[in-house]
Amino acid sequence: xxxxxxxxxxxxxxxxxxxxxxxxxxxxxxxxxxxxxxxxxxxxxxxxxxxxxxxxxxxxxxxxxxxxxxxxxxxxxxxxxxxxxxxxxxxxxxxxxxxxxxxxxxxxxxxxxxxxxxxxxxxxxxxxxxxxxxxxxxxxxxxxxxxxxxxxxxxxxxxxxxxxxxxxxxxxxxxxxxxxxxxxxxxxxxxxxxxxxxxxxxxxxxxxxxxxxxxxxxxxxxxxxxxxxxxxxxxxxxxxxxxxxxxxxxxxxxxxxxxxxxxxxxx
DNA sequence: TTCCAGGCGTATC
DNA sequence: GATACGCATGGA
Numbered sequence: 001x002x003x004x005x006x007x008x009x010x011x012x013x014x015x016x017x018x019x020x021x022x023x024x025x026x027x028x029x030x031x032x033x034x035x036x037x038x039x040x041x042x043x044x045x046x047x048x049x050x051x052x053x054x055x056x057x058x059x060x061x062x063x064x065x066x067x068x069x070x071x072x073x074x075x076x077x078x079x080x081x082x083x084x085x086x087x088x089x090x091x092x093x094x095x096x097x098x099x100x101x102x103x104x105x106x107x108x109x110x111x112x113x114x115x116x117x118x119x120x121x122x123x124x125x126x127x128x129x130x131x132x133x134x135x136x137x138x139x140x141x142x143x144x145x146x147x148x149x150x151x152x153x154x155x156x157x158x159x160x161x162x163x164x165x166x167x168x169x170x171x172x173x174x175x176x177x178x179x180x181x182x183x184x185x186x187x188x189x190x191x192x193x194x195x196x197x198x199x200x201x202x203x204x205x206x207x208x209x210x211x212x213x214x215x216x217x218x219x220x221x222x223x224x225x226x227x228x229x230x231x232x233x234x235x236x237x238x239x240x241x242x243x244x245x246x247x248x249x250x251x252x253x254x255x256x257x258x259x260x261x262x263x264x265x266x267x
Numbered sequence: 268t269t270c271c272a273g274g275c276g277t278a279t280c
Numbered sequence: 281g282a283t284a285c286g287c288a289t290g291g292a
Contacts, residue, residue, distance in 0.1 A: 026273060120273075127272035130290065165288025170275085207275050228273035259273075 001079045003069065010061040010069045016083035017059065018105020019052050025260045026128050027217050028109050029119055029135045030145070043076045044112055045144055078107050078220075089246050090254055095238040096247070099261035106256055109217065113185050114148050114178070116218025117200070120210045121170045134164045148178040170205025177203050188215075193223050216252040225251040233266075234258045 002013040023031035023039045031041035038051040049062040061073060074080060087104065090096040123131050139145050141161065154175060159168040177183045183203065188196045193215065200211040212226035225243075227235070247254040 123272090124274040125272060125287075126274090126289085127291080130272075133290090163289065166275095166286095167288080205275065209274060213273070226273070229271095230273065263273090 001074075005066055006060075008063050010064055010066065010073075011056075012059040012061060012069075012079075013057060014059060014077075014079065016087070016104065017077070017107055018103070019050065019059075021103040021105035021260070022077075022107045022109065025103070025106060025256065026263070027256060028111060029123075029128070029132045030139060042144070043072060044115075046072050048073065076110055078110055081107075083107055086250060086253060090257070092246050093244040095234075095261075096244070096254060096257065099257040102265070103257065103260045106260060108220070108222070108253055108256060110220050111217045112145075113188075113214070113218040115145050117174060117203075117206075117210075117214045118148075118171060120213040120217075121174060121203075121205050122164055122167050123213070124167065124205065124207075124210060126167075134162050137162050148175050151175050152179055167205060170203070173204040174206070185219075189219055193221055196221065197224075212252075216255075222250045222252045225255050228259070230259055230263050231255060234262050237262075 004011050019037070019039050020033075023041065024033065028041070031039045034040050034049070037053070038049060040047070040049045042048060046068065048064065051060045051062070053060055061069060064073070083106075087100040090100050119131070119135060122134050126134075135145075142150060151171075152175065154172060156168045156172060159171060162168065164171070174183075183199065188199050191199065196215055196219070197208065197211045200206050200214055201208070206214070209226050209228055212224040215221040215224040216226060225231075243251060243254070
C-alpha cells in the first residue's frame with residue numbers, strides 16, 4: 001500500500017483492490033455507483049467518494065485528508081492486510097483459485113458493528129436489491145445510518161415505512177438488547193468465534209448465518225464462515241468433504257471470494 | 268401465477 | 281438433533 005496527497009484528494013496505489021468487486025459484492029449495502037468508475041458511501045458518519053483511475057494505476061479518495069485516510073479508511077478498506085498473499089495461499093485449491101481470479105479485487109470491509117448486525121438482520125430471506133432499498137429508506141429517514149441509540153424509540157409500527165416485513169420486530173429486539181447492555185460489543189470482540197456467535201444469537205431473528213456475517217464484517221472475525229443459500233451450493237458442489245486447509249483462520253475471506261464467484265457465474 | 272431471495276422461529280417427532 | 285412450515289415484500 002502506498003499513498004500520496006494530491007490537492008484535496010488522496011491517491012492510493014493498491015493492486016489487490018477493485019471497487020465493483022469490493023463495494024458491490026453483497027457485504028455492504030449503501031455504496032452507490034455514481035458513474036462507471038466511482039462510488040459514494042460512508043463509514044459511520046464519514047462520507048467518501050472514491051474513484052478508480054486505471055490509466056494512472058490509482059484510486060482517488062475525493063476531498064479527504066491524510067489524517068482521515070490514516071484514521072478511518074486504511075482500517076475500513078483493510079489496507080494493512082496483504083490480499084495478494086492470501087490469494088497465493090488460496091490458489092493451491094482449484095475452485096478457490098478460480099474464484100480469486102474471477103474477482104481479484106475483493107477485500108473485506110471492516111464495517112461498524114451495529115450497521116453490520118442490523119443490515120444482516122434485514123438481509124434474511126431477502127434479495128440484495130431489496131436489502132439496499134430498505135437500508136436506503138432507513139438512511140434517508142435519519143440522514144445517515146442511525147445508531148442503536150438513535151433508534152431507541154422505534155417500534156414495529158414506527159418502522160413500517162421501511163417495508164422490511166417480519167424483520168422489523170427483530171430490529172426492535174436487537175436495539176433493546178444493545179441499549180440494555182445485554183449484548184456488549186466489547187465482550188463479543190474478545191470472545192472466541194463460537195461464544196461470540198451464541199451471544200449474538202440471543203437476539204431474535206439472529207441465527208447462525210446472520211451472526212457469522214455480523215462477526216465477519218462487523219467484528220472482523222475472519223474465521224467466521226457464513227453459510228447462506230449460495231455458499232451451501234458451493235459446499236455441496238465443490239467441498240462435500242469440508243474446506244481445504246489453506247483457508248484455516250481466514251475462512252470468512254475465502255467465503256467472500258466463493259460467494260461472489262458462484263453468485264455471478266451460476267444464475 | 269408461482270417461485271425465490273446473503274434465514275429464522277416454532278412446532279413436532 | 282433433525283425436519284417441515286410460515287413469514288412480508290417485491291422482482292422475475
